[in-house]
Amino acid sequence: MNGTLHDRIRTDFETRILSGELAPGDRLPTEQALMAHYGCARMTVHKALSPLAAAGLIERRRKAGTFVARPRAHSMVLDIPDLAAEVAARGQAYAYRLLGRTLRAADASQSAMLELDGVHTADGRPLAAEHRLVAAAVAPGIETADFARQSPGAWLLAHVPWSEAETRITAAAATAAEATTLGLAKGAPLLCVARRTWRAGRLVTLVRQAFVADAYELVARFGPRG
Amino acid sequence: MNGTLHDRIRTDFETRILSGELAPGDRLPTEQALMAHYGCARMTVHKALSPLAAAGLIERRRKAGTFVARPRAHSMVLDIPDLAAEVAARGQAYAYRLLGRTLRAADASQSAMLELDGVHTADGRPLAAEHRLVAAAVAPGIETADFARQSPGAWLLAHVPWSEAETRITAAAATAAEATTLGLAKGAPLLCVARRTWRAGRLVTLVRQAFVADAYELVARFGPRG
DNA sequence: CAGTGGTCTAGACCACTGA
DNA sequence: CAGTGGTCTAGACCACTGA
Numbered sequence: 278m279n280g281t282l283h284d285r286i287r288t289d290f291e292t293r294i295l296s297g298e299l300a301p302g303d304r305l306p307t308e309q310a311l312m313a314h315y316g317c318a319r320m321t322v323h324k325a326l327s328p329l330a331a332a333g334l335i336e337r338r339r340k341a342g343t344f345v346a347r348p349r350a351h352s353m354v355l356d357i358p359d360l361a362a363e364v365a366a367r368g369q370a371y372a373y374r375l376l377g378r379t380l381r382a383a384d385a386s387q388s389a390m391l392e393l394d395g396v397h398t399a400d401g402r403p404l405a406a407e408h409r410l411v412a413a414a415v416a417p418g419i420e421t422a423d424f425a426r427q428s429p430g431a432w433l434l435a436h437v438p439w440s441e442a443e444t445r446i447t448a449a450a451a452t453a454a455e456a457t458t459l460g461l462a463k464g465a466p467l468l469c470v471a472r473r474t475w476r477a478g479r480l481v482t483l484v485r486q487a488f489v490a491d492a493y494e495l496v497a498r499f500g501p502r503g
Numbered sequence: 504m505n506g507t508l509h510d511r512i513r514t515d516f517e518t519r520i521l522s523g524e525l526a527p528g529d530r531l532p533t534e535q536a537l538m539a540h541y542g543c544a545r546m547t548v549h550k551a552l553s554p555l556a557a558a559g560l561i562e563r564r565r566k567a568g569t570f571v572a573r574p575r576a577h578s579m580v581l582d583i584p585d586l587a588a589e590v591a592a593r594g595q596a597y598a599y600r601l602l603g604r605t606l607r608a609a610d611a612s613q614s615a616m617l618e619l620d621g622v623h624t625a626d627g628r629p630l631a632a633e634h635r636l637v638a639a640a641v642a643p644g645i646e647t648a649d650f651a652r653q654s655p656g657a658w659l660l661a662h663v664p665w666s667e668a669e670t671r672i673t674a675a676a677a678t679a680a681e682a683t684t685l686g687l688a689k690g691a692p693l694l695c696v697a698r699r700t701w702r703a704g705r706l707v708t709l710v711r712q713a714f715v716a717d718a719y720e721l722v723a724r725f726g727p728r729g
Numbered sequence: 730c731a732g733t734g735g736t737c738t739a740g741a742c743c744a745c746t747g748a
Numbered sequence: 749c750a751g752t753g754g755t756c757t758a759g760a761c762c763a764c765t766g767a
Binding site: 446464465466468476490494495 | 523546663670671672673674675676690691692693694695702714716717719720721
């Protein structure tokens with residue numbers, strides 16, 4: 278077990294729940310009973326069980342007690358991947374090549390947006406086409422940034438803290454333009470990742486990345502410790 | 504603000520960090536200083552800041568103090584989606600149709616596995632082809648389960664608690680067999696989701712789902728509160 | 730070696746909610 | 749209305765680590 282007592286208590290119940298020894302709906306001992314069992318203060322028991330409640334493994338109701346939660350439909354959570362690091366991790370040389378850069382002036386409907394087109398490459402071969410819009414007001418300095426050294430995504434990650442993101446993942450057939458950019462036949466399958474990112478409620482960037490299907494995959498892991 | 508004091512303290516710093524007022528590397532006040540500022544006990548300050556450290560928004564070092572964390576490469580986390588609920592949520596009728604069921608006896612290299620082939624439909628139209636292997640020993644009862652009422656995935660979610668999962672997301676062109684099952688032309692783009700799920704270190708199920716590209720998308724959200 | 734965070738105690742009062 | 753969990757206090761001792 279881990280060093281601290283609350284870690285041990287938490288791990289005990291985690292193990293008993295995930296092993297099936299404690300089934301959904303089963304009642305856990307009260308905090309009073311656990312104080313006696315582990316010989317500790319109530320705060321320590323509480324500190325052990327709170328993360329399990331936050332993780333949805335148990336449900337706690339005053340007066341009624343603590344129960345093993347019924348499995349729920351998990352909502353999906355996906356973080357922003359770092360393409361350069363992933364390509365480097367598999368021993369390839371990563372590069373971003375800027376293909377187009379347009380500043381759209383502000384108008385009545387929206388504020389000034391920088392439009393960036395480019396391609397991510399691994400060992401010189403196209404990996405993904407990227408089309409991005411960045412809200413200029415939220416990303417001061419982006420108009421003069423040098424994207425030969427750093428992709429727009431990496432620049433934003435380093436300069437603009439984001440607070441919320443939504444990612445949509447789809448598959449699509451390559452259009453003629455995409456096929457040309459990526460060196461594929463028209464209609465070839467692409468893995469498309471579209472992401473919107475906000476900072477304090479204001480849209481920071483919209484990006485659409487189209488990955489060559491057999492050159493890229495998204496891998497995600499989930500465990501009880503998050 | 505939320506009701507409790509530790510929620511208020513946590514939200515205060517969350518807001519100041521995400522708004523950029525506190526930049527990466529900035530030092531937060533010590534717990535002593537925060538006790539004085541908020542007029543509360545040290546445990547309350549600690550309870551407020553601990554989740555921010557767990558979420559990676561701040562870093563805490565003894566003697567040195569507490570600092571706003573530098574943006575890090577996020578590892579991807581993806582939960583298991585509930586297809587039936589998602590299809591129902593967009594007002595369509597969900598169904599799973601079993602196409603094949605084979606019990607592979609145990610041999611020297613692996614334990615007994617149940618092999619299940621089927622198709623998920625929305626309003627009668629194919630949504631995804633599914634090929635699944637289930638470790639029979641870890642899922643007692645699955646050999647006699649009725650998959651006309653519940654898909655294998657839903658059955659497993661309800662009967663076998665899982666502790667770890669790995670998901671790989673790719674795009675691919677439909678093979679001839681997939682095209683037939685899904686009513687598509689050969690070569691049509693598919694969104695492929697391959698997932699392995701473990702329970703207490705033992706493999707529970709391997710599943711590969713091939714979604715019709717224009718009928719399905721994965722949507723994932725990320726926010727500071729997880 | 731002194732400052733800081735990590736853990737834990739032994740209480741207290743309260744909010745909620747099921748019997 | 750009594751049992752349970754949620755929050756909070758005012759301390760204590762300790763582990764770590766940078767000056």
